[in-house]
Amino acid sequence: MTQVKAPLPVMPSHVHWSPMPGHEVHEAMPDIRVSEALWSTGVLPEGILERWLVEDGAVVREGEALATARIGDALHDIVSSAAGRVAWMAPAGGLIDPGCIIARVATR
Template identity: 70%
Template sequence: MIQINADPDSMPLPASRRPLFERLEAREAAMPDVRVSENLWSTGMLPEGILERWIVQDGARVQAGEAVAAVRIGEALHDIVSPAGGRLEVMACASEVVDPGCIIAEVHA
C-alpha cells in the first residue's frame, strides 16, 4: 500500500493560482535572450561594439542558429545568432552602442 502525504502546504499551486511575479519569471525564462557574446571582445582594450544592422526584421520567425544581427567590434563584423527558434522581438536599434553580454533581442515561442 502506498501512502501519500497530502499536506496542503507542501503541494504546488496550479499555474493560474501562483503569484503574478512567479508566472512572469517562468514566462521570461522561456524566452531566450539574443545576446552579444562577451567572447567577441578578446581584451578589455577593444572599443565598444556597434549594432551595425539587423539581418532579420522585428517580428520575423527565426530558427536556432540563424544569424539575426551584425555587430562591429573594432574592424571586425560579427554575426549574432538566435539561441532558439521563434518570433524575434528586437530590443536595440541599429547603430546603437553595445557592451559585452548585452541583450539585443528576445525570441518568443
C-alpha cells in the same frame, strides 16, 4: 505612531508553484546576447550593432544570423539561440556592451 509591517510568508520548499486557474503562463523568451568572447582580443569597451539581418517580428530558426555587430575593425554575426519570433531590444547603429541583450525570441 510608527506602523510595523508583518513579514511576508515564506513558501515551504515542498510546495510547487502553479498558475492560478484562468491565468496563462507567458511564453518562453530566450535572450539573444552579444557574446563576451567577441571582446577577447580587443581593447574597446563597446561595439556597434551595425544592422539587423531579419525584420522585427520575423520567425527565425535556431542558429540563424539575426544581426551584425562591429567590435573594433571586425564584423561578427549574432545568431539566434532558439527558433521562434524575434523581438528587437536594441536599435541598429546603437552601442553594445559585452553580454548585452539585443533581442528576445518567443518560442511558442
